[in-house]
Amino acid sequence: MFKQTLIAIALASSLSTAYANVDFDLNDLVPATNVDQAQSINTDNVKEVDDLIISADPKAAVLVAHQSLIEDDGDGVKMIAVSSGVGILSSGSASYETYENRNATLLSKRGAYLKAFQIAKKQLVENMEGMSNMCGTAINETMDIIDTGTDSVANTVSLTSDNCAESVKGALVGYVTFDVFDDPSENLVRVTLISTPKTREQTKRSVGALTQTTEPNVIFKQIVSDLQAGVLPPVGAKVITNAETGESYVLGFGSSIIRDNKNKSVARKLLSTAKSQAQAKARNSLISVMQGEQVYWEGGFTENQLEKNEQFEYEPESINPAETKALGEDKHTFLNNMKTADSYKSFAAGKVPPGVSVKTFTSTDGAWSLAVAVYAPSLEAAAQKASSENKQRIKEGQADRNRKLNSTGGLTETDSSQGPSGKVSNINEL
Numbered sequence: 001m002f003k004q005t006l007i008a009i010a011l012a013s014s015l016s017t018a019y020a021n022v023d024f025d026l027n028d029l030v031p032a033t034n035v036d037q038a039q040s041i042n043t044d045n046v047k048e049v050d051d052l053i054i055s056a057d058p059k060a061a062v063l064v065a066h067q068s069l070i071e072d073d074g075d076g077v078k079m080i081a082v083s084s085g086v087g088i089l090s091s092g093s094a095s096y097e098t099y100e101n102r103n104a105t106l107l108s109k110r111g112a113y114l115k116a117f118q119i120a121k122k123q124l125v126e127n128m129e130g131m132s133n134m135c136g137t138a139i140n141e142t143m144d145i146i147d148t149g150t151d152s153v154a155n156t157v158s159l160t161s162d163n164c165a166e167s168v169k170g171a172l173v174g175y176v177t178f179d180v181f182d183d184p185s186e187n188l189v190r191v192t193l194i195s196t197p198k199t200r201e202q203t204k205r206s207v208g209a210l211t212q213t214t215e216p217n218v219i220f221k222q223i224v225s226d227l228q229a230g231v232l233p234p235v236g237a238k239v240i241t242n243a244e245t246g247e248s249y250v251l252g253f254g255s256s257i258i259r260d261n262k263n264k265s266v267a268r269k270l271l272s273t274a275k276s277q278a279q280a281k282a283r284n285s286l287i288s289v290m291q292g293e294q295v296y297w298e299g300g301f302t303e304n305q306l307e308k309n310e311q312f313e314y315e316p317e318s319i320n321p322a323e324t325k326a327l328g329e330d331k332h333t334f335l336n337n338m339k340t341a342d343s344y345k346s347f348a349a350g351k352v353p354p355g356v357s358v359k360t361f362t363s364t365d366g367a368w369s370l371a372v373a374v375y376a377p378s379l380e381a382a383a384q385k386a387s388s389e390n391k392q393r394i395k396e397g398q399a400d401r402n403r404k405l406n407s408t409g410g411l412t413e414t415d416s417s418q419g420p421s422g423k424v425s426n427i428n429e430l
Helices: 002-014 058-071 102-129 197-202 216-229 264-291 377-401
Strands: 047-049 052-054 076-082 085-095 132-147 152-172 176-183 188-195 237-241 248-257 293-314 324-347 357-362 368-375
Touching (some): 052 058, 058 076, 058 188, 076 102, 085 102, 102 152, 102 188, 102 248, 102 293, 102 324, 188 197, 197 237, 237 264, 264 357, 368 377
Parallel strands (some): 052 076
Antiparallel strands (some): 047 052, 076 085, 085 188, 132 152, 152 293, 176 188, 176 237
């Protein structure tokens, strides 16, 4: 109770009346990776209370949270107090390798983006749903002592086994991609996601609640302008809002590397395949963000350790204490073996809403095929109207062609033409 009260007091003191009714707009936020813009934001009044970043200015709060995650090796979660409630910033990172084969380098980099994306999603679910944890430890110690009239020797053995297993499981919806970053000098990529009450609300299908529609041409002009001004990420989703109509559009992103091949015909087929892959992933990103996806993670470690101190040795194939050999010096042995495992899985399935349009772009270096699937309530409403009109027209056409079957009459005395008649086989061939 005291902790909640402390947070409430901090929120009240930090979020001034001037910001009380300001919408949390992702387009205004600045990632810490954008050094030039980040330097222009004043973060002096940002506070952190029980791991909650609080500031009257959402830009400053998100910037401090993002910078903090980067400094903590890029992985983790930060809670941010924003005007629509408490937001969650989750950042995941992964490494890639470079190879002589260009295709292999690009595939390794794309794999790193996917891994960083999965880590960030797992952390969001963990923050929202919690985590299952199970650990066990076992220690076994033995002593083997021999005393004679002239000697006293002992061997000691210590075996330690330590293991933990953890898992995260839950549904995730309404998150968007905040920042993606590739550091070629470190062969490292980072993906940062954000989820707030507003993003979870904006990513809902709201075609039935439309009060003012937006012209399709206006929608695509705004989307192209937004993508040109920012970054087209290889994974995740984004929400943008039309300032005039207030309509929100959800963009799902997908990507695939364009494999290089010396054969021009094969290269064209590989380009077509890359586009198809990117489009499929973009559509699935929409489903994930708007309809939800299941996220699973299992991980843990097993660690075994052996420590021995020997003062004598048994003769080969003998355990008779009388047949032992005292060692001139103690023999020390230490061995530790640790194994770790991480398994990330996510699953999203559903029907892509009507009116969704997928646009495909090629990166400036020709290495990536990037796709964006666009959902807008206005586009869905227009598609549903066209579908309804199409079904009605088909129904009318079928009605024009249909007539009742007449089972009586129709006889005539008119001569009919002769059908095929004559010898078919030659008699000599029979």
